Amino acid sequence: MDNLYRDFILEHYRAPHNHGALDPHDLAFADSNPTCGDEMSMTLVLDASKQRVTDVAFDGRGCAISQASASIMTDELRGMTLDEVREMDPRNVVANLGVPIGAARLKCALLGYKVLQGAVTGVTSRWPDEADVLQKGPVS
Amino acid sequence: MVTAHVQPGVFDGAALRADFPVFDRPHRTGRPLSFLDSAASSQKPRAVIDAVADSYAHHYANVHRGIYELSEDATHRFEAARDALARFIGAPSAREVIFVRNATEAINLVAYSWGRTNLRAGDLILATEMEHHANLVPWQQLAAATGASIEYVAITDDGHLDFDDLRARLARGPRLLAVTHVSNALGTINPIVEITRMAHEAGALVLLDAAQSVPHMPVDVAALDVDFAVLSGHKMLGPSGIGALWGRRDLLDAMPPFMTGGNMITRVTLDGADWNEVPWKFEAGTPAIAEAAGLAAAIDYLEGIGMATVRAHERFLFEHAWAALSDMPGIRFLGPDDSDEHAGVISFVVDGVHPHDVATILDGEGVAVRAGHHCAQPVMLRYDVPATTRASFSVYNDLDDIVRLTDAIRVTQRTFGTA
Numbered sequence: 087m088d089n090l091y092r093d094f095i096l097e098h099y100r101a102p103h104n105h106g107a108l109d110p111h112d113l114a115f116a117d118s119n120p121t122c123g124d125e126m127s128m129t130l131v132l133d134a135s136k137q138r139v140t141d142v143a144f145d146g147r148g149c150a151i152s153q154a155s156a157s158i159m160t161d162e163l164r165g166m167t168l169d170e171v172r173e174m175d176p177r178n179v180v181a182n183l184g185v186p187i188g189a190a191r192l193k194c195a196l197l198g199y200k201v202l203q204g205a206v207t208g209v210t211s212r213w214p215d216e217a218d219v220l221q222k223g224p225v226s
Numbered sequence: 227m228v229t230a231h232v233q234p235g236v237f238d239g240a241a242l243r244a245d246f247p248v249f250d251r252p253h254r255t256g257r258p259l260s261f262l263d264s265a266a267s268s269q270k271p272r273a274v275i276d277a278v279a280d281s282y283a284h285h286y287a288n289v290h291r292g293i294y295e296l297s298e299d300a301t302h303r304f305e306a307a308r309d310a311l312a313r314f315i316g317a318p319s320a321r322e323v324i325f326v327r328n329a330t331e332a333i334n335l336v337a338y339s340w341g342r343t344n345l346r347a348g349d350l351i352l353a354t355e356m357e358h359h360a361n362l363v364p365w366q367q368l369a370a371a372t373g374a375s376i377e378y379v380a381i382t383d384d385g386h387l388d389f390d391d392l393r394a395r396l397a398r399g400p401r402l403l404a405v406t407h408v409s410n411a412l413g414t415i416n417p418i419v420e421i422t423r424m425a426h427e428a429g430a431l432v433l434l435d436a437a438q439s440v441p442h443m444p445v446d447v448a449a450l451d452v453d454f455a456v457l458s459g460h461k462m463l464g465p466s467g468i469g470a471l472w473g474r475r476d477l478l479d480a481m482p483p484f485m486t487g488g489n490m491i492t493r494v495t496l497d498g499a500d501w502n503e504v505p506w507k508f509e510a511g512t513p514a515i516a517e518a519a520g521l522a523a524a525i526d527y528l529e530g531i532g533m534a535t536v537r538a539h540e541r542f543l544f545e546h547a548w549a550a551l552s553d554m555p556g557i558r559f560l561g562p563d564d565s566d567e568h569a570g571v572i573s574f575v576v577d578g579v580h581p582h583d584v585a586t587i588l589d590g591e592g593v594a595v596r597a598g599h600h601c602a603q604p605v606m607l608r609y610d611v612p613a614t615t616r617a618s619f620s621v622y623n624d625l626d627d628i629v630r631l632t633d634a635i636r637v638t639q640r641t642f643g644t645a
Contacts, residue, residue: 090586091641122582122613123599123606147612149580150642194582 090185091150098154103161106143112136115205116146119197124148126156128201132168139163139171144198151183151191156198158182163202171206174199176214189216236542237535239624245271245527246622257592260627265410265438265571265618266596267460270524277523278465281516288512290489300515307518308505314525315436315455316446317472324471324478324505325513329437330360332456332471333404335484335508336433337364340454343482345401347373352400352430354379354387355608356409359601361435365404374401381608385412385561392421396428403430407439411602411614412561413544413571415439418450426451431477437461437469441528441620442569443537447472459517463620464524468517471508478504485510528621536621540570543619547572547628554632556645560609570619573600576635578644581615587641588615591634593627 111129118125126146133140142163144156159179163171179199180187187195196214203211243249248269253259261269287297289304305320312320326332345351351365355378369376377395380388387405396403403425408415418434425432433454439445441462447455454473460466473481483490483501487510491499501507528536545565551557556577562568576584585597596616599606606613617631639645 091583096642121598122580123603124580124612147580149582151582191582191586 090187090191092185095150095154095183095185098157099150102144102153102157104143104157105145107145108141108143113205115201117197117201117204117210119148119152119193121193122149124152124194124197126152126197126201128156128160128198128205130163130205137169138165138167140165144201148197149194151187151194152197155179155183155195156201159198159202168206171202174202177219180219187220189220192216192219236539237531239539239543239622240626242531243622245273247272247275249622253592255590255592258626258630260593260623260630262617262619262623262627262631263594263596264441264461264620264623265600265616267466268441268463268620269622270465270520271463271527273527274464274520274523278516278520281519285519286515289515290506303522304513304515304518307522310522310525311470312472314529315440315457315472316448318448319475321504322472322475322478324473324508325518326469326471326508327467327514328458328460328469329435329456330458330469332454332469333360333433333435334364335471336454336456336473337368339481339484339508340477341365341368341402342372343480345372345374349374350398350400351376351402351404352379352395353377353404354406355381355604356385356387356412356414356602357404357406357604358410358435358437359603360437361404361406361433362604378604379405381412381605384563385409385414386567387414387416387421392424396424396430399428400425400430402433404433404435406435406437407445408442408569408571409561409602409605410438410571411573411600411605411616413568413573414561415443415567415569418452422451438569438571442533442540444533453477459521459524462521462524463527465514465517465520468514468521475504478508481508483507483510487511489513531621539621540619540623541565543623543625543628544568544570544572546625547617547619547631550628550632551635554635554639554645556639557635560605560611560614570623571616572618573614573616575611575614576638576644579638579642581613583642584615584635584638587638588631588634591630591637593630593634595631 108129112132113130116127128144131141142160180195246269287300289301309320312323380391382388422432431453434452436455436457440457458469490502490510493500558575560573581597598613
């Protein structure tokens with residue numbers, strides 16, 4: 087299994103951070119992975135300026151990779167501005183998982199990112215280009 | 227004389243694997259490959275690969291065109307493939323067999339050509355909840371285009387079509403029933419003879435999705451008494467890019483072309499065209515010539531084993547796999563548990579582990595399975611699962627594959643600490 091299921095991935099899967107739904111919230115979005123039909127929703131609370139994330143939660147059922155990726159990604163969001171969120175690089179989301187992700191599981195790793203981009207742009211975002219994410223690797 | 231007990235009708239899948247070059251390819255783990263995803267697409271025997279290469283090397287020219295030896299040779303072989311397929315599926319005439327890309331295209335052909343000609347606003351189309359998306363979406367589109375409505379026959383908790391529901395919906399007078407022979411997501415074998423009798427009594431035509439049955443059991447479209455049947459070559463040990471529609475001659479004759487262009491005409495002027503006869507009326511443009519040769523070789527290979535033997539072999543594997551998985555904790559099945567009603571397709575859920583994770587861990591053990599909704603999202607919704615893991619069998623599988631499958635599921639459960 088090429089070390090995909092390292093302990094910390096499984097820990098995030100069993101007890102994901104930022105899991106559930108925030109109510110009230112300022113932004114909400116839901117999207118799905120067409121390969122498996124997994125659905126994920128995300129709610130965000132913003133500060134008074136409505137430009138900075140103060141809280142985030144994601145919900146839905148999915149595989150270990152999609153759940154761990156959303157769990158790890160959402161840990162980073164508090165304090166970020168919406169512009170910073172919109173400029174997040176999907177390569178870093180994949181790299182932050184710390185395990186080898188191939189083409190077959192890339193959508194799993196990026197489902198949380200895609201839902202988040204939908205939430206901060208208001209429209210369903212495209213899947214990041216596979217070749218870009220897999221071949222160029224993480225940006226520093 | 228002492229005779230070893232041999233399971234009736236079952237052959238040595240491992241010996242047969244020698245015919246399939248893919249099994250010589252080393253898996254990255256160094257383990258043998260257990261290929262359990264034949265319901266998605268099957269592997270190809272050397273005979274099929276050679277037939278495709280031989281077509282290009284020695285028999286290739288465009289068909290139905292050239293007045294020269296090579297073209298006549300190519301045309302003869304292409305039409306011989308049609309004859310072979312007609313015989314294989316019990317079609318009364320090879321003229322009723324139309325080559326298309328795959329079962330999906332065949333269904334679209336009927337939906338566009340028959341459907342848009344014959345359906346009116348207020349007409350009813352009947353499909354079932356267990357259909358592949360290929361046997362749902364074209365009918366939904368047809369309904370939207372014509373103003374017809376579409377309803378779906380329900381499935382029971384144990385994975386059968388609900389006959390009470392079928393009876394009730396047939397009483398509403400649908401024009402057509404689109405039904406699968408074998409469910410790719412549940413493994414259910416539907417009792418088509420009975421379903422067709424009921425549908426015809428109600429005045430409905432029957433389109434049979436035979437993509438999952440023709441590769442795995444004897445199928446005779448005349449005996450089943452359906453009106454249309456569709457299949458894909460790539461699921462029956464043949465090449466991708468070729469499939470077929472079989473249809474009753476009177477229906478095909480009355481249908482307008484689906485796609486238009488060369489080959490499907492008899493005469494073209496700048497004002498219009500006259501259509502060729504069936505089947506060529508429906509075969510616009512240059513067809514899959516080498517693939518037809520490969521398909522004929524696949525049919526020859528399957529007939530060499532015998533379809534009743536293929537079915538017995540896969541039934542034997544199904545029974546062993548079902549029993550072995552039933553003995554394990556934390557496994558839930560979809561579909562009927564009776565092997566009379568279940569093809570060599572096992573759809574299951576490992577409690578606490580998403581099917582994608584199951585498939586990834588199984589891949590690490592050399593076991594190739596499908597994980598997902600199997601292009602049958604309504605089935606997933608019906609059983610309230612986002613996805614399942616699916617193991618499906620073909621002639622090259624044997625009991626070792628089932629041992630590797632169950633061992634790999636145990637690895638999965640250990641990894642996730644669920645059993």
